[in-house]
Amino acid sequence: MSDHAHSTYGLVHHFDDLEQQKETGTLGMWSFLITEVLFFGGLFGAYAVYRSQFPDAFQVASAQLKVGLGAINTIVLICSSVTMALGVHAAQKGSKNGIILGLIGTLVFGAAFLVVKYFEYKEKWDHGLIPGYHFNSHGTFDSLHAGPAQMYFALYFVMTGMHAFHMVIGMILMFWLIAKARKNYFREGHYALIENFGLYWHFVDIVWIFLFPLLYLVGAHSGAGGAHHG
């Protein structure tokens, strides 16, 4: 590694050395992630307010989700974070094939997550659980709970939708990173781009770590979990 210390490959002129350039990039990435924390934080805040006002309706509405699919997707996303971490590890070790393998693994797990998400959305559509004029068209909720339950599903679709959107953006970026890695762009300690993308991907994983208990597990012990027939 020591020969990298004086390498100037990838060094732009306004930095002294790669170390300083990398540190600046990491700080910039964390600054961006702070704005992301507060972006999703607004959604979590809205969720907290509505749930504090309508705890029973949120429990009944949450029981409409399939906990097993949410749990599987949690594990899938953790796996994608591990492959991402291994990709960064390969970049630190200077292994071009390791980077590509790590990114492809992350892409595959990310795609698997979105496929499961598609089937979940499709089921909600079929059961009349999309907020709007046709919400509750199958009479899933009584008149007492229908209003706040609609609010729960509005939050469910916005929060999981924005999360999935972040994953799609990440997957598009991964194609670009794989193409760069194939051209041996990440060498001689110049892998900050991979590392910062890793920070983004792990952040998206963290959002899901909080979405899973708050959206899927609220109604799990209520005994209404079997009411998926609509």
Added chain:
Amino acid sequence: MSGHHIVSVKLYFGVFFALCALTFLTYWTALHDYGAFNTPLALAIAGVKAALVILFFMHAKYSSKLTQLFAFAGFFWLAILLVFTLQDFMTRDLLPFYFWPKA
């Protein structure tokens, strides 16, 4: 110095198994009725999982002090957002206005 510490593959897999175990734990606790404690428990487990991801996957444990401060600041501001919002909504039932002393 920062950026030179390489986390071992072994540690990554240790974190992976810890995250999987905590996911199972949060699922298992959700099947039981702990009354008002279900959600705080779920959030505590999610907090531990997030901390593991931030410290090891995102290398915050090995980052410079300034980077660590930035990472902390984001979540600190999030806490301000949530605490100041909920201190209103969650205390409205504590003292209904008709108990207030009459002028």
